[in-house]
Amino acid sequence: MNATEHDACFATWTRDHRAILVHVVQAFAEGADRHDLMQEILLALWRAIPGFRGGSRPSTYVYRVAHSTALTWRRREATHRRRSADAIDADWMMSPDDGRARSDTPARLHALFAALRDLQPVDRSIMLMALDGASYHEISEVHGLSESHVGVRLTRARQQLTRILNPSPASDHAS
Amino acid sequence: MHPDTDPLTELWGSPENQPTTAAADRLASVFVTRMRARRRFQTVWLAWTVVAMLAISGLAGVQLAHGRVHGDGILNLTVLIAAPWLATAWLYRTWRRGATTPAPQAPLRETILIARQANRAARLRLRVVAGLIVTMLPLLALAITHLHEVGKLATREAWSMGLVFGAALATSLVVMAWRDRSRLAPESRQLDALARDIDRP
Numbered sequence: 001m002n003a004t005e006h007d008a009c010f011a012t013w014t015r016d017h018r019a020i021l022v023h024v025v026q027a028f029a030e031g032a033d034r035h036d037l038m039q040e041i042l043l044a045l046w047r048a049i050p051g052f053r054g055g056s057r058p059s060t061y062v063y064r065v066a067h068s069t070a071l072t073w074r075r076r077e078a079t080h081r082r083r084s085a086d087a088i089d090a091d092w093m094m095s096p097d098d099g100r101a102r103s104d105t106p107a108r109l110h111a112l113f114a115a116l117r118d119l120q121p122v123d124r125s126i127m128l129m130a131l132d133g134a135s136y137h138e139i140s141e142v143h144g145l146s147e148s149h150v151g152v153r154l155t156r157a158r159q160q161l162t163r164i165l166n167p168s169p170a171s172d173h174a175s
Numbered sequence: 176m177h178p179d180t181d182p183l184t185e186l187w188g189s190p191e192n193q194p195t196t197a198a199a200d201r202l203a204s205v206f207v208t209r210m211r212a213r214r215r216f217q218t219v220w221l222a223w224t225v226v227a228m229l230a231i232s233g234l235a236g237v238q239l240a241h242g243r244v245h246g247d248g249i250l251n252l253t254v255l256i257a258a259p260w261l262a263t264a265w266l267y268r269t270w271r272r273g274a275t276t277p278a279p280q281a282p283l284r285e286t287i288l289i290a291r292q293a294n295r296a297a298r299l300r301l302r303v304v305a306g307l308i309v310t311m312l313p314l315l316a317l318a319i320t321h322l323h324e325v326g327k328l329a330t331r332e333a334w335s336m337g338l339v340f341g342a343a344l345a346t347s348l349v350v351m352a353w354r355d356r357s358r359l360a361p362e363s364r365q366l367d368a369l370a371r372d373i374d375r376p
Binding site (some may be wrong): 038152 | 198199
């Protein structure tokens with residue numbers, strides 16, 4: 001693969017799988033850290049393209065690169081954080097482009113990503129793929145877990161997510 | 176579909192949760208521009224270095240061909256010319272290796288275990304080198320004392336040598352400790368936690 005093909009493939013993958021990238025970033029980082037994580041994922045994707053042999057679907061490959069980078073990524077100290085002039089604001093990326101959105105949707109999405117960040121990293125990763133509509137087979141392929149294991153963890157993660165998003169009045173009183 | 180997740184699925188699929196194509200294109204464009212600039216810089220730097228070294232090596236070759244260098248000078252000149260070529264070749268290899276990554280064909284579980292193994296190996300290497308440096312310190316003191324006693328070093332020179340070498344070794348130890356504490360140890364904790372998490376039933 002020459003440089004032109006490489007660059008074209010990167011642009012296509014970034015466009016076609018933009019939702020995967022942005023969702024992973026939102027679920028694994030918040031605030032200014034999102035930019036750092038996005039850059040790490042883009043760099044990992046850039047470096048991983050020559051290794052793509054077509055053995056799996058590009059989306060599976062992108063999932064693998066993005067999730068493995070996010071899982072092993074460590075937040076940098078604020079003083080070391082890169083603040084380049086061309087920083088991409090993840091909020092800007094998520095801005096609605098058609099005005100059809102319900103007014104409370106951004107707040108609900110914010111709460112959803114906050115709840116996702118409360119899950120254990122691997123559960124979060126599995127849940128993200130499930131929300132994106134990935135099959136158990138694809139999730140198990142990316143994570144190296146059996147499909148039944150994925151199913152068990154997904155059920156538990158869903159319950160936990162629902163609990164976080166809809167705390168019962170009883171638990172409010174208890175706390 | 177799980178009944179609890181239906182509202183979630185609906186929320187997840189809402190337009191606000193879908194990044195625009197324009198935003199993704201801009202993201203890719205900014206990134207590709209930066210990577211191309213880096214690639215261009217590396218190519219120009221490498222080309223310039225190779226041209227400069229070819230010129231110097233050519234001059235050295237002419238000197239050798241005309242028999243203007245004799246005896247040990249031939250070996251010294253060869254080593255002198257070979258060293259920058261080796262350094263450039265090493266740099267080129269590092270850049271090439273940095274441009275790609277081992278294909279993430281392995282599932283995340285294996286990736287985490289491999290990363291944990293690499294982290295442990297790195298920490299072990301660091302400890303071995305630190306141990307060697309700690310061993311070197313008394314040996315260095317002994318060698319300087321011996322040289323001083325046999326009259327090869329004046330007292331002032333012995334102190335200077337002890338301070339310079341001691342400071343260099345101590346700095347190395349501090350840098351290694353800092354690297355372990357700030358990078359490798361937290362990474363190790365993170366990877367251990369991930370390995371436990373992924374194997375959790």
